[in-house]
Amino acid sequence: MKIAYFLQLNMGPGTGVYKKVLSQARAWQQLGHVVTLFVVTKRPDVLHDLQHSNLGLQAQVETYSGSRLPAPFDGRLQAMARLVQRLEGERPDVVYTRQDLYLPPLQRLLTRQRVVVEVNTNDLGELRSASLPFMVYYRATRGLLLGRAAGLVYVSYEIAKQPHYAKFRPPHTVIGNGIALEDTRPLPAPTAGPPRLVFIGHAGQPWHGVDKILQLARLRPDWRFDLVGISAQDTPEDAPANVTLHGHLDRASYERILEAADCAVGSLALHRNSMQEASPLKVREYLAYGLPVILGYLDTDFLSGAEFILRLPNTESNVKDTLGDIERFVRSWQGRRVPREVAARLDYAHKEQERIAFFASLLESAGAREHSATRPRRVP
Structure with a gap:
């Protein structure tokens, strides 16, 4: 053809x-x-x-x-x-x-x-x-x-x-x-330290819910948060001290951040686009590297859910309403990674x-x- x-x-x-x-x-x-x-x-x-x-x-x-x-x-x-x-x-x-x-x-x-x-x-x-x-x-x-x-x-x-x-x-x-699985490698899980979450995105995308990640950071000041692709001028408010805004990074640089993370965060505000379901590229990349994911929507390839995905309600108050679920999910995945064969179906x-x-x-x-x-x- x-x-x-x-x-x-x-x-x-x-x-x-x-x-x-x-x-x-x-x-x-x-x-x-x-x-x-x-x-x-x-x-x-x-x-x-x-x-x-x-x-x-x-x-x-x-x-x-x-x-x-x-x-x-x-x-x-x-x-x-x-x-x-x-x-x-x-x-x-x-x-x-x-x-x-x-x-x-x-x-x-x-x-x-x-x-x-x-x-x-x-x-x-x-x-x-x-x-x-x-x-x-x-x-x-x-x-x-x-x-x-x-x-x-x-x-x-x-x-x-x-x-x-x-x-x-x-x-x-x-x-x-x-995801191009050949472009990624399994990352070892961190074995010590406070819970650490990572997000990769772009500025000017309100459905990413960056404001909600900052809200979570304020609610859990003992956790660490890394936001890749987001700079200080891109946030509607000052980031708390436990958040690092990295701006744009190449793959080699953000791989090191992913390796230090316990969990990744996908879009938390897809409701702002009047959407309930999606299959974002960045979530496939998280899974290919072995990171479990927190989402605010239904993933097209995991319609029945999965143990490595925490799906929050697709609402404006989803972070505040499910804080206990988020904490249990993150702590349950500390020291663990998503099996490589999970990403094979996404290749x-x-x-x-x-x-x-x-x-x-x-x-x-x-x-x-x-x-x-x-x-x-x-x-x-």
């Missing part, structure tokens, strides 16, 4: 989305398929990494200025149009992309190619804080992408059932996010077999329709 991975990629090397895209593409290659990345970006580091690093992937990259001017004046439309033209020359069997803002060059792609769209979030819930002009345009055009896709891949069952997604009729499947080597099978089913259905359309009719 010949697969083109087409996307706007403005999250730099080392971020969860960037690592996911490369891991998916590598997994498809390892399964014997021909894969090319077609990337539109405004980031020089993305261009350099895709073209000059030893990634083992074919990549076609178009850049634009990234100025403060809105599209089309920032050059994005022209860059995307050039990339679509280059993609057409490759004649792929399937074009895979991530749900994003619909822009006019996508029209040509959707009408001439078999496009499968990955849906990563409850978009209308997440974008409620966007500007009015953006939301008007987004709502008016989102159906041009979702309604014309050959197939949809949702990262959670909840998203697939949302009315504003369920109304679109392309074939679909649900595949939670995964891209497993996840991407499901995705490829979905691509194959779309190709088979399309072939059957074409055969039926060209078959001579029997004359009675």
